Amino acid sequence: xxxxxxxxxxxxxxxxxxxxxxxxxxxxxxxxxxxxxxxxxxxxxxxxxxxxxxxxxxxxxxxxxxxxxxxxxxxxxxxxxxxxxxxxxxxxxxxxxxxxxxxxxxxxxxxxxxxxxxxxxxxxxxxxxxxxxxxxxxxxxxxxxxxxxxxxxxxxxxxxxxxxxxxxxxxxxxxxxxxxxxxxxxxxxxxxxxxxxxxxxxxxxxxxxxxxxxxxxxxxxxxxxxxxxxxxxxxxxxxxxxxxxxxxxxxxxxxxxxxxxxxxxxxxxxxxxxxxxxxxxxxxxxxxxxxxxxxxxxxxxxxxxxxxxxxxxxxxxxxxxxxxxxxxxxxxxxxxxxxxxxxxxxxxxxxxxxxxxxxxxxxxxxxxxxxxxxxxxxxxxxxxxxxxxxxxxxxxxxxxxxxxxxxxxxxxxxxxxxxxxxxxxxxxxxxxxxxxxxxxxxxxxxxxxxxxxxxxxxxxxxxxxxxxxxxxxxxxxxxxxxxxxxxxxxxxxxxxxxxxxxxxxxxxxxxxxxxxxxxxxxxxxxxxxxxxxxxxxxxxxxxxxxxxxxxxxxxxxxxxxxxxxxxxxxxxxxxxxxxxxxxxxxxxxxxxxxxxxxxxxxxxxxxxxxxxxxxxxxxxxxxxxxxxxxxxxxxxxxxxxxxxxxxxxxxxxxxxxxxxxxxxxxxxxxxxxxxxxxxxxxxxxxxxxxxxxxxxxxxxxxxxxxxxxxxxxxxxxxxxxxxxxxxxxxxxxxxxxxxxxxxxxxxxxxxxxxxxxxxxxxxxxxxxxxxxxxxxxxxxxxxxxxxxxxxxxxxxxxxxxxxxxxxxxxxxxxxx
Numbered sequence: 001x002x003x004x005x006x007x008x009x010x011x012x013x014x015x016x017x018x019x020x021x022x023x024x025x026x027x028x029x030x031x032x033x034x035x036x037x038x039x040x041x042x043x044x045x046x047x048x049x050x051x052x053x054x055x056x057x058x059x060x061x062x063x064x065x066x067x068x069x070x071x072x073x074x075x076x077x078x079x080x081x082x083x084x085x086x087x088x089x090x091x092x093x094x095x096x097x098x099x100x101x102x103x104x105x106x107x108x109x110x111x112x113x114x115x116x117x118x119x120x121x122x123x124x125x126x127x128x129x130x131x132x133x134x135x136x137x138x139x140x141x142x143x144x145x146x147x148x149x150x151x152x153x154x155x156x157x158x159x160x161x162x163x164x165x166x167x168x169x170x171x172x173x174x175x176x177x178x179x180x181x182x183x184x185x186x187x188x189x190x191x192x193x194x195x196x197x198x199x200x201x202x203x204x205x206x207x208x209x210x211x212x213x214x215x216x217x218x219x220x221x222x223x224x225x226x227x228x229x230x231x232x233x234x235x236x237x238x239x240x241x242x243x244x245x246x247x248x249x250x251x252x253x254x255x256x257x258x259x260x261x262x263x264x265x266x267x268x269x270x271x272x273x274x275x276x277x278x279x280x281x282x283x284x285x286x287x288x289x290x291x292x293x294x295x296x297x298x299x300x301x302x303x304x305x306x307x308x309x310x311x312x313x314x315x316x317x318x319x320x321x322x323x324x325x326x327x328x329x330x331x332x333x334x335x336x337x338x339x340x341x342x343x344x345x346x347x348x349x350x351x352x353x354x355x356x357x358x359x360x361x362x363x364x365x366x367x368x369x370x371x372x373x374x375x376x377x378x379x380x381x382x383x384x385x386x387x388x389x390x391x392x393x394x395x396x397x398x399x400x401x402x403x404x405x406x407x408x409x410x411x412x413x414x415x416x417x418x419x420x421x422x423x424x425x426x427x428x429x430x431x432x433x434x435x436x437x438x439x440x441x442x443x444x445x446x447x448x449x450x451x452x453x454x455x456x457x458x459x460x461x462x463x464x465x466x467x468x469x470x471x472x473x474x475x476x477x478x479x480x481x482x483x484x485x486x487x488x489x490x491x492x493x494x495x496x497x498x499x500x501x502x503x504x505x506x507x508x509x510x511x512x513x514x515x516x517x518x519x520x521x522x523x524x525x526x527x528x529x530x531x532x533x534x535x536x537x538x539x540x541x542x543x544x545x546x547x548x549x550x551x552x553x554x555x556x557x558x559x560x561x562x563x564x565x566x567x568x569x570x571x572x573x574x575x576x577x578x579x580x581x582x583x584x585x586x587x588x589x590x591x592x593x594x595x596x597x598x599x600x601x602x603x604x605x606x607x608x609x610x611x612x613x614x615x616x617x618x619x620x621x622x623x624x625x626x627x628x629x630x631x632x633x634x635x636x637x638x639x640x641x642x643x644x645x646x647x648x649x650x651x652x653x654x655x656x657x658x659x660x661x662x663x664x665x666x667x668x669x670x671x672x673x674x675x676x677x678x679x680x681x682x683x684x685x686x687x688x689x690x691x692x693x694x695x696x697x698x699x700x701x702x703x704x705x706x707x708x709x710x711x712x713x714x715x716x717x718x719x720x721x722x723x724x725x726x727x728x729x730x731x732x733x734x735x736x737x738x739x740x741x742x743x744x745x746x747x748x749x750x751x752x753x754x755x756x757x758x759x760x761x762x763x764x765x766x767x768x769x770x771x772x773x774x775x776x777x778x779x780x781x782x783x784x785x786x787x788x789x790x791x792x793x794x795x796x797x798x799x800x801x802x803x804x805x806x807x808x809x810x811x812x813x814x815x816x
Contacts, residue, residue, distance in 0.1 A: 060552030242534030334366025723781030766807030
């Protein structure tokens with residue numbers, strides 16, 4: 001469960017945070033983000049403000065400062081316990097102090113403590129972080145500024161004492177008592193095509209005629225109802241690039257900051273003959289979040305599909321797209337987990353039909369979000385011979401034991417690849433990106449108006465690519481220069497998928513010397529080699545972004561090593577602390593501490609503590625603060641119908657609660673997110689307290705199977721596992737024809753199933769090209785099936801189909 005301490009609302013507790021201003025500097029594939037938070041103590045007593053906020057999982061916090069009046073204090077990086085002790089000592093002696101530290105449980109959650117602000121005092125806190133931009137399915141580069149910190153689900157029995165989420169306060173998005181402004185400067189070696197966002201932007205302003213520099217700002221009036229997402233599109237995004245960054249002038253040569261650092265952005269190109277034949281082997285495990293929060297809409301606005309419905313449609317596409325000869329299973333998880341089959345089954349018409357029926361019945365009814373146990377179950381099952389395990393995990397990413405989950409995945413990384421999907425606003429980037437990174441897969445985020453289906457199909461395309469093995473990286477530099485890799489060895493490569501490498505360059509060199517890097521690997525038993533040449537001349541005015549990202553990459557690798565050794569390997573933790581202090585980059589073992597030393601009196605009594613609320617999603621216009629849950633015991637004589645109404649209204653709140661009654665002492669208390677538990681809590685726990693209650697008043701009716709109105713989904717649902725379609729009335733309905741109109745033009749010598757399959761292909765290419773990402777694998781299966789039938793009159797068949805449907809699709813276009 002999540003314990004929410006000190007819930008603050010604007011009605012009864014003034015909050016000191018007044019505004020947040022963000023400046024973003026993008027350089028190609030990386031960015032520096034600078035945030036300034038303005039505080040003001042409006043109370044009559046000195047106070048300590050606690051603000052907990054998320055950052056991208058791959059971010060490296062690299063600067064922290066505080067300004068009180070006209071005096072600025074720049075924070076130092078120190079060992080975490082030492083920094084905490086200095087912070088406490090400063091407050092007790094009447095000094096002003098600021099402490100920024102990473103959560104012990106999740107590396108994408110930070111806690112900022114602003115201590116001993118006198119009444120009426122104003123303070124400005126600034127923090128900078130650097131981050132890599134993730135590549136999206138449409139080649140856009142994604143920068144996300146999380147404005148929503150959803151409560152992280154913590155499994156029962158785990159310690160929340162040190163986790164950052166124990167302090168989170170949430171209020172409705174429209175009631176957040178502070179404002180946000182954001183401006184971005186974008187610079188790229190390639191022209192900037194456009195910048196998009198899920199939030200309103202002011203027009204893009206180009207700064208030069210080459211369109212390689214531009215500025216853009218968030219439009220005024222931003223509401224804290226979603227993450228702020230920027231999508232950057234460059235021309236020639238897939239061109240490999242290299243940036244060599246000069247050493248820090250004040251640092252000692254031979255240290256990471258005292259030597260140049262190179263960042264390589266590689267886009268491997270696989271041979272076309274290999275890519276034309278996707279693998280037909282594999283064990284595909286689809287692990288789907290079925291916690292109550294999955295009933296929330298995919299995005300704000302009327303008509304938005306809920307997350308679990310989108311997941312059902314995605315599973316339909318995935319199941320129809322699997323190759324014959326593979327194995328599969330579907331596991332739903334929440335507070336518990338359920339498998340469709342006791343173990344993975346061979347893909348056939350029978351098993352596909354069974355799975356699709358279960359998908360139709362799948363609901364968000366399994367309580368909270370516990371990912372660890374289903375993963376342990378999966379890893380306990382032996383892998384199938386010659387069937388590489390491919391894990392697809394869909395979740396809204398609200399767990400607190402992120403590091404424990406990632407450590408488990410890394411331990412089992414040799415047996416599978418993981419393709420992870422973060423659904424909705426506030427999904428943990430550390431969890432979603434970490435799952436894919438540790439298990440050699442690919443991460444996707446579905447936010448705003450995004451559709452889940454094309455992103456899932458892109459990951460399936462990656463999964464169906466032959467596995468790349470025997471990857472090696474060789475650096476070719478002058479003999480007086482040595483290369484120290486900062487990135488862990490490359491363990492995964494996909495066609496067109498970026499790989500970033502960092503390395504430290506030590507040694508003297510003269511002139512514009514060139515270097516190169518060669519990446520070799522084996523693909524489908526064929527040796528492949530990619531090479532990139534680059535200048536060793538350092539780039540100017542990069543702001544140490546590359547050094548800090550390189551340091552963060554090395555720190556993350558060492559942190560994982562330290563956890564795996566359970567602190568037993570001597571010197572790893574000390575090396576992390578040393579590297580963190582030297583580079584000024586945050587880590588799990590260090591914190592930023594700033595103390596404003598002044599003539600102050602020793603503190604008498606306790607400081608007031610105020611937890612600055614973070615916004616929660618208010619997706620249905622209702623939040624926890626709309627109802628009075630201040631009592632720890634719900635009145636048992638509350639009308640059952642009113643409880644049911646409240647359960648419906650509160651279903652999608654992002655807050656969490658715990659309710660206990662005397663008669664529940666032998667039962668575990670309600671746990672998990674309010675979105676996950678309200679229905680189940682009211683229908684199960686309260687009914688157990690009153691034997692006279694009528695369960696029918698609470699049970700949610702099973703969703704009725706409504707015929708799919710989307711003709712594309714209807715066509716997809718009719719395809720057989722083999723890839724063919726059958727000539728039937730349902731197919732004619734999709735084609736907007738009668739069964740007789742569809743049957744009559746069939747060439748005499750052509751089988752009905754072949755004719756139906758050709759018609760389906762022509763319809764897809766003729767009317768649904770905009771959704772080709774959704775159905776590309778269905779079409780490949782259909783073409784393979786037709787070719788296996790050795791039809792002699794394919795051209796006549798295609799011509800007749802075009803005439804019937806009013807299309808002009810060429811046989812070559814269909815792949816026939």
